Amino acid sequence: MTHPQPLHxxxxxxxxxxxAAFVGTTIEWYDFYIYAAASALIFGKLFFPSHEPFFSTLASFGTFAVGFFARPFGGLVFGHLGDRIGRKRALVATLLIMGLGTVGIGFLPTYASAGVLAPVLLVVMRVVQGIAIGGEWGGAVLMAGEHAPGQRRTFLASFAQLGSPAGLILSLLAFRAVTAMDKTAFLDWGWRLPFLASAVxxxxxxxxxLGVNESPEFEAVRRERRTATLPIAEVVRNAWGTVLLCLGANVIGVAGAWFVNAFMLNYTTQTLGLDRTLILDCLFIVAFIQFFTQLASGWLGQRIGPVRFLKAAAALAMLSPYPMFLLVSTGRPAAIVAGIAIxxxxxxxxxxxxxxxxTNAFPVRVRYSAISLSYQLCAALAGGLTPLIGTLLVHQYPGQWWPLALFYSTLAAISLLCISALAMKQSAASLTAGAAMAE
Incomplete structure (x- = not known):
């Protein structure tokens, strides 16, 4: 197989x-995280009022999940555009769509003033957010990775992932500011401010x-007239097994983030009865820990090899929920930070x-579509359902945290198995390619 020669x-x-990948994904994730915080803290009361808080929370997290279910559609649409006309154009479009959807939420009426129309409009805006973030991730990763020299790809591609903790930090700052307001003002209009700030x-x-050039690897494919006509069809036909393994490999990174940042926010405030401001402050500290952990992980993964690093991370993740719940259940700020940070x-x-x-698992001509499909299907299944499953487990096993810990360990085990299988598949492909060249 011949590989396109990238432009200089x-x-x-x-x-x-x-x-640019870092800044763009930071903004996109800020928009997504403020919805997560609002769904855990306020949307149940404003858009799904009920005498039973459990049902209000469940309905609120249901709209949260809707955004995840829209993400595969966004991944397919913008993956196709990114593989056909370029990564840069697709990314500009996703940023515009996300900004418009988020600002739109800031102007929505609540159930008290608009009745059932209010949650319907909220779901529509959430779908818009989901479509935008569904197209964003793959393009941002590829713009960072495909510009990078091969020996630095793991590290520079990780900058797109840094947008997640950075967006979380911004969203927590925003909600920390508005939750410090008078409760009546917060319920009336204060909650809207983080959404409206997205316009800036x-x-x-x-x-x-707009200041970044198109991906040199995509330009090489386009120059040689080798772009795919229907990229997703080619992916499904030739690489569906790899797509499923990549989906599974992403489970703990995707589901784990929403378990901690959406479900745990609700669990600690409603089930454990801890102060909302205290938990937001703890998550804020942990977000900084996450930011620097990811920065160091990108560098270390480049040094020791991504496969070895990913296996170790997934194995440790299987053990991590047990100290987390033990420490969080004490209610002490330092213990909460330590437990969640682990x-x-x-x-x-x-x-x-x-x-x-x-990015190395798929050829350039279909890469945007392939990694978007893998990641966004994982987001829809693992990310969107995780807060819902956590809420149901709390309701089914009141006062017990071990079912939640087992659930988290299972997510990490799925990733470990799929990372190992994907590494074996790639090694076998390399050996086959090497043998073919030798002949």
């Missing part, structure tokens, strides 16, 4: 592409993203290195 990677473009971030993101460090280490690992 000009001086600052690899670093600029990594920075949108302008910044567009300016940064789980987050293991989960985010896998998330950081997975981006570069996945």
């Amino acid at each position: 990677r000009t001086g600052r473009q690899p670093a600029r592409a990594a920075a 971030l949108l302008i910044v993101g567009l300016l940064v993203r 789980a987050v460090m293991c989960m985010s280490s896998s998330y950081a290195v997975m981006a570069g690992f996945m």
